[in-house]
Amino acid sequence: MGTPKGRWVIAAAVLGSGVAFLDSTVVNAALPAIAADLHADLGDLQWVLTGYLLTLGSLLVLGGSLGDRYGRRKIFQIGVLAFALTSLLCAVAPDTGFLIAARCVQGVAAALVVPNSLAIVSASFATEDRGRAIGAWSGLGAIASAIGPFVGGYLIDSVSWRWVFVINLPVAAVAAWIAWKHVPESRDEHASARLDVTGSVLLTTGLACLVYALIEGPGNGWKRGSVALGVIGVLALVAFVMVEARKRNPMIPLAIFRSEQFSGANAVTFAVYAAFGAVTFLLVVHLQTDLGYSALEAGASLVPLTACMFLLSARAGALAQRIGPRIPMTVGPLVVALGMMLLARVDPGTTYWETVFPALVVLGLGLSLTVAPLTATVLGAVDDSHAGIASAINNSVARIAGLLAVAVLPAAAGLTAKQGLDLVDGFARAMYIAAGLAAIGGVLAFLTIRRAVYVEPVTRPNPAIPCYDVGSRVAGSRA
Numbered sequence: 001m002g003t004p005k006g007r008w009v010i011a012a013a014v015l016g017s018g019v020a021f022l023d024s025t026v027v028n029a030a031l032p033a034i035a036a037d038l039h040a041d042l043g044d045l046q047w048v049l050t051g052y053l054l055t056l057g058s059l060l061v062l063g064g065s066l067g068d069r070y071g072r073r074k075i076f077q078i079g080v081l082a083f084a085l086t087s088l089l090c091a092v093a094p095d096t097g098f099l100i101a102a103r104c105v106q107g108v109a110a111a112l113v114v115p116n117s118l119a120i121v122s123a124s125f126a127t128e129d130r131g132r133a134i135g136a137w138s139g140l141g142a143i144a145s146a147i148g149p150f151v152g153g154y155l156i157d158s159v160s161w162r163w164v165f166v167i168n169l170p171v172a173a174v175a176a177w178i179a180w181k182h183v184p185e186s187r188d189e190h191a192s193a194r195l196d197v198t199g200s201v202l203l204t205t206g207l208a209c210l211v212y213a214l215i216e217g218p219g220n221g222w223k224r225g226s227v228a229l230g231v232i233g234v235l236a237l238v239a240f241v242m243v244e245a246r247k248r249n250p251m252i253p254l255a256i257f258r259s260e261q262f263s264g265a266n267a268v269t270f271a272v273y274a275a276f277g278a279v280t281f282l283l284v285v286h287l288q289t290d291l292g293y294s295a296l297e298a299g300a301s302l303v304p305l306t307a308c309m310f311l312l313s314a315r316a317g318a319l320a321q322r323i324g325p326r327i328p329m330t331v332g333p334l335v336v337a338l339g340m341m342l343l344a345r346v347d348p349g350t351t352y353w354e355t356v357f358p359a360l361v362v363l364g365l366g367l368s369l370t371v372a373p374l375t376a377t378v379l380g381a382v383d384d385s386h387a388g389i390a391s392a393i394n395n396s397v398a399r400i401a402g403l404l405a406v407a408v409l410p411a412a413a414g415l416t417a418k419q420g421l422d423l424v425d426g427f428a429r430a431m432y433i434a435a436g437l438a439a440i441g442g443v444l445a446f447l448t449i450r451r452a453v454y455v456e457p458v459t460r461p462n463p464a465i466p467c468y469d470v471g472s473r474v475a476g477s478r479a
Helices: 004-038 042-070 072-091 096-124 127-158 168-182 197-216 224-246 254-258 260-289 295-300 303-323 326-343 352-380 384-412 424-448
Strands: none
Touching: 004 042, 004 072, 004 096, 004 127, 004 168, 004 260, 004 295, 042 072, 042 096, 042 197, 042 260, 042 384, 072 096, 072 168, 127 295, 197 224, 197 384, 224 254, 254 260, 254 384, 260 295, 260 326, 260 352, 260 384, 260 424, 303 326, 303 352, 326 352, 326 424, 352 384, 384 424
């Protein structure tokens, strides 16, 4: 840390992962503009988000494995350049089908970038500086996420939603150049020579078929095609578990779930991130289509959430390290649920300061209590040699949770494609359902999480920014 080479490494990692994280938040603000331009309904918009999350969530672990085997810098550069190309395809999309297909491929590219960006930081810095380097990576990423809604909203209102994707091109080009010029290559010399392609195909196919059925089924009366694809999806996911259980070098080693602490933390992750993903999807659309916010105003409305995470995550991590993760991970999701219940009051005629702002502050407080101890619990529940795969699994769970929530929760709240983008009737119900999911996360934490001795705490100032491998040793024995 503090050397020119160290700054170059962090710059490359932040720029590369930043476009991947930023893209998902800015695209939320662009959804109403996309709907108006491409004549998209709610189901189309769900696919614009879930197509990206589908490939990202299901291929994260494979992307990290490719970096371990072939070189993290090399795979990172390939991913960044592919992300730029697919962003260009998104920007020129003539219709929703083309845009959704481009978003799916964009998620593949992001799956190469995201796990390897932090792996590069972890591998490049000396052990004594690694924690500060990761903190700088997280903090700068949070700042980028806070600025993103302003920039994206301005481009959407002033130019076109297409520029939300165009702006990725120069950022990706700079990240690729810095990586080529200044980032040292690293790889895992003990990585398996065989990649789990079968597992990746089964997981992606199962999720794709299941998500298609869940998005399209409620709107078309659950016709045979939707039901058949849903069954295929379930069978593919069952086959994935069976294949992974028998493989010598599986993509996801199922034995890691024998740890009650690890399984419990992932269950909490699924519940909280499912709720959070559905809320961020519906809130930005609701503010624009039902309350008359501009894209810039809707994007900027989320700044209190990011600010709370940025200011409080480190403190929450320190608190959890002193008292253990159980209390923060129990209370945090319950506070998140309260924030979501407050969002249910956001209706036409209400003002930002009386409804949206206090709800997002409460939501940010709850996420701050939850996210940092959750990361540390996942890493502290496994041996040091499994820290990377444990964190990758946890973040895959988070992305898949958001994917399934965006697919399922709108229909559960009575929102279907036939209603267009009018969310007035079902928005409050959706927020209450999301609050219930978050509260379940708190209950699961109380039942499964024990007081543990942590690794050096790693904070995620923004819930969109995961940590994949902190490179820290587990301190002491696991409680």
